[in-house]
Amino acid sequence: MTEKQFTQLPVSSFHMIRTMIREYCGLNYNENTYEIFSGRIESRMKQLGISNIADYLEILRNDHSDICELKALIEIFSNRETYFFREQNQLDVFKNVLLDDIIKKKKTVDRPRVKIWCAGCASGEEPYSIAILILEKRVSVQTEIDILGFDISDKALRNAKQGIYRKASFRYTHPAIMNKYFTQTTDGVFEINVEIKKMVRFIKKNMILDDQPDLMGTADIIFCRNVMIYFDPEGRKKLINWLVKHLAPGGFVLLGHSESLLNMDTPLQAVTINTEIVYQKSEFT
Numbered sequence: 001m002t003e004k005q006f007t008q009l010p011v012s013s014f015h016m017i018r019t020m021i022r023e024y025c026g027l028n029y030n031e032n033t034y035e036i037f038s039g040r041i042e043s044r045m046k047q048l049g050i051s052n053i054a055d056y057l058e059i060l061r062n063d064h065s066d067i068c069e070l071k072a073l074i075e076i077f078s079n080r081e082t083y084f085f086r087e088q089n090q091l092d093v094f095k096n097v098l099l100d101d102i103i104k105k106k107k108t109v110d111r112p113r114v115k116i117w118c119a120g121c122a123s124g125e126e127p128y129s130i131a132i133l134i135l136e137k138r139v140s141v142q143t144e145i146d147i148l149g150f151d152i153s154d155k156a157l158r159n160a161k162q163g164i165y166r167k168a169s170f171r172y173t174h175p176a177i178m179n180k181y182f183t184q185t186t187d188g189v190f191e192i193n194v195e196i197k198k199m200v201r202f203i204k205k206n207m208i209l210d211d212q213p214d215l216m217g218t219a220d221i222i223f224c225r226n227v228m229i230y231f232d233p234e235g236r237k238k239l240i241n242w243l244v245k246h247l248a249p250g251g252f253v254l255l256g257h258s259e260s261l262l263n264m265d266t267p268l269q270a271v272t273i274n275t276e277i278v279y280q281k282s283e284f285t
Contacts, residue, residue: 009038013053017041020060021077024070025152026208028235029077040076078153080226082122084129084165084173087225087257093276094221095133098252102220103143105250105283113144115248117219119207120227121149124160124200125169128192130223131199132181148219150205160202163192207242208235218248226256240266250283 014037022028029037041056050056063069085091099114106112118127127149134145151157167188170178182190205216222243228236243253244267253268255261261279262270268279 009034009041010053013057014038016057017060017073020070021074022235025074025206026235026238027074027077027152027230028208028232028238029230030232030235033230036077041073044073044076075153075155078122078151078156080120080122082125082226083169083171084125086126086129086172088172089274090254090257090276090278091129091133093273093278094130094254095137097273098221098254098278099134099137099139102251103139106143111142111144113146114221115146115148115217115219117222117246118147118149119205119222119224119243121151121160121202122153122156123165123169124149124156124163124202125165126223126225127160127200127202128163128196131196132177134199135181135196136177145199147200149200149202151202152204152206154204157202157204160200163197165190165192208238210242216246218246218251220248220251221254222247222251223254225254226259228255228259236264240264240268244268244281247281249281249285251281253279253281255279 011034014034017037018029041053045051045053045056048056048059050059059069060073102114103112106114116127116130118130121127127147131147134147139145149160151160164185165182167190170190178190181193181196183193184190224239224243228239231239240261247253247268252271255277260277261268262277266279267285268281271278271280
């Protein structure tokens with residue numbers, strides 16, 4: 001295959017690989033991910049020294065080892081860009097409005113517990129940002145905050161648990177926050193403080209193929225940002241159903257700025273707060 005051919009993944013191969021991934025782990029990537037697929041498969045084939053797409057498809061079909069190529073490819077596709085304090089205005093709404101609303105509703109409990117989940121947490125910048133915001137807010141010690149991040153990528157979760165980041169992750173982080181909650185280990189490498197690490201738990205979870213849906217219970221606030229954009233309509237429907245099932249009555253779902261539930265059949269109610277749209281579940285569900 002020539003270099004020119006190599007960079008153009010045949011559409012038929014795109015559909016084959018997309019189907020393999022869906023059958024393996026339930027992820028339904030949409031048609032708009034073609035360019036992403038093409039570029040990342042090109043890089044992967046070069047890494048393996050393979051120049052023919054037919055040969056690569058054969059490996060994907062027949063490699064059934066524990067560290068199979070299909071699993072490796074899914075890890076590559078799961079590698080999403082993220083950074084600390086992404087979509088800051090939405091985080092301000094979480095900190096100043098949503099968190100107060102949930103805590104107020106639980107004030108009759110002797111030791112209220114607020115559960116916050118980050119779905120598709122990638123390498124951990126989002127849940128750690130939330131932990132920092134909560135410390136900065138100085139939530140009452142009488143309120144227990146449980147932050148859980150989950151993802152399907154083993155590599156991303158390993159990185160999240162390590163809590164070590166490069167400068168690119170801090171493009172919107174105030175220097176005072178960096179100095180307070182991070183320690184520079186080498187040039188351009190920073191490790192998050194132990195105090196923040198202890199506030200966040202990480203687990204592997206596939207929301208689409210969830211074979212133990214009842215073990216997690218429900219959360220008061222679920223961040224599911226920039227995840228839905230990668231799914232086709234069927235996958236988005238499954239994802240929304242999972243979110244609704246695991247959201248506590250009166251709880252909130254926060255999506256990415258390019259995502260919306262406004263034209264979808266869902267019991268969640270869109271609420272606009274300071275120009276940000278969040279989605280709330282009825283308290284009487």
